[in-house]
Amino acid sequence: MTGLLQRRPKCTDQQPALSQLLLEWYDRHHRDLPWRISPSMAKAGHTPDPYHIWLSEVMLQQTTVQAVKPYFAKFLALWPRVTDLAAADSEDVMKAWAGLGYYARARNLKKCAEVVARDHGGHFPDTEEGLKALPGIGDYTAAAIAAIAFNRHAAVLDGNIERVVSRLYAVETPLPTAKPHLRSLTGLITPTDRPGDFAQAVMDLGSSICTPKRPVCSLCPLNAHCLAFRDHNPETFPRKAAKKAKPVRVGAAFVAVDATPAVYLQKRGETGLLGGMTEVPGTEWTSRIDGETSVSAQPFAADWQVQGVVTHVFTHFELRLTVYRADVSKRGMAGNGWWEPVETLKEQALPTVMKKVIAQAMPDAFKQSVNLRGTS
Known part of the structure; x- marks a missing residue:
């Protein structure tokens, strides 16, 4: 191990070569993304819009670029400026976000827009510290906005960058423990x-060449500097701690359909998981495997029939919902819910787990008409 450590180059020695090589590669091979100012556009005098950068970075958290593109376009069409988003109805924002997942992001998006509009005159702070003071903006997002939108020297560390830097320097410490070290290394090789x-x-x-599996090292502009490439083991980085099995929660969901046809919906509370989103009635989600999943938890009296079990994996747990359906001639009510026509279901702020539940309970014709099969 001592010999290996002695052979490793210092970041400060590599920084000029690394940054120059990578920027030259980027000028030729960059991705064209709707929120990005390309090198040629920058040379022509265009500058990044902080609102676009912020919106894209929030959407891209735990979500792929391809999934984000249509949502980004939709939000800009509805709310072209951050002040427009700040003035929007919260329910409309949640509806526009539906299907993108991780719904706390949408709630924080609205709160952040309101703060920027109210306290900053519609302009985002241009420093990491100022950005981190805004709702929903953490270390990564603040660094990304500061660097990309305001040309600040900031260590940006997302999953792709973690992988590239961990391979470049053969960082043996497993994630997530290695994050501070990787951020430090990234800061050292980031040019001013x-x-x-x-x-x-x-x-x-990281997206195109230094991929998790089968990286194309022969095409990498940094391969002459990469310790993992030199040692023929890039796929073993970044090191990762063993994953723990996700706990399981169970519950029941009740899909009531009337003759019009319409589905009975209600709104979740504003706080907690999926806060503010639309759902069908159901039980609490419990970690007790013998938890309440029976028809006795029905929201109102009807002929409820089991349709099967839907499984949905959240970040920290796996959810298994027993799905019931009732075809009703007389509309029952529970709490402050409402009956939503089938043809407008797709306009509601239904999270993916609820789309799965309704799709499980409804005939194929309904699934196709409201496009509920999508998972995102």
């Missing part, structure tokens, strides 16, 4: 000139 382009270059490298 074009730090935003550098961060996006590393992201593009």
Whole structure:
């Protein structure tokens, strides 16, 4: 191990070569993304819109670029400026977000827009510290916005960058423990000139060449500097701690359909998981495997029939919902719910787990008409 450590180059020695090589590669091979200012656009005098960068970065958390593109376009069409988003109805924002997942992001998006509009005159702070003071903006998002939108020297560290840097320096410490060290290394190799382009270059490298499996090392502009490539083991980085099995929660969901046809819906509370989203009635989600999943938890009296079990995996647990359906001639009511026509279901803020539940309970014709099969 001592010999290996002695052979490892210092970041400060590599920084100029690494940044120059990567920026030259980025100028030729960058991805064209709707929120990005390309190198040619930058040369023509275009500058990034902080609102676009912030919106895209929030949407991209735990979500793929391809999934985000249509949502980004939809939000800009509905709310072209951050002040427009701040003035929007919260329910409309949740509806526009439906299907993108991780719904706390949408709630924080609205809160952040309101703070920027109210306290900052519709302009985002241009420093990491100022950005981190806003709702829903953590270390990564603040660094990304500061670097990309405001050309600040900031260590941007997302999953792609973690992978590239951990391979570049053969970082043996497993994630997530290695994050502070990887952030420090990233800061050392980030140039003061074009730090935003550098961060996006590393992201593009991780997306296209330094991929989790079968990285195309022969095409990598940094392969002459990469310790994992030299030692023929890039796929073993980043090191990761053993994953623990996700706990299981259970519950029941009740899909009531009337003759019009319409489905009975209600709104979840504003706080907690899926807060503010639309759902069908159901039980609490409990970690007790013998938890309440029976028809006795029905929201109102009807001929409820079991339709099967839907499984949905959240970040921290796996949910198994027993799905019931009742075809009703007389509309029952529970709490402050409402009957939503089938043809407008797709306009409601239904999270993916609820789309799965309704799709499980409804005939194929209904599934196709409201496009409930999508999972995102």
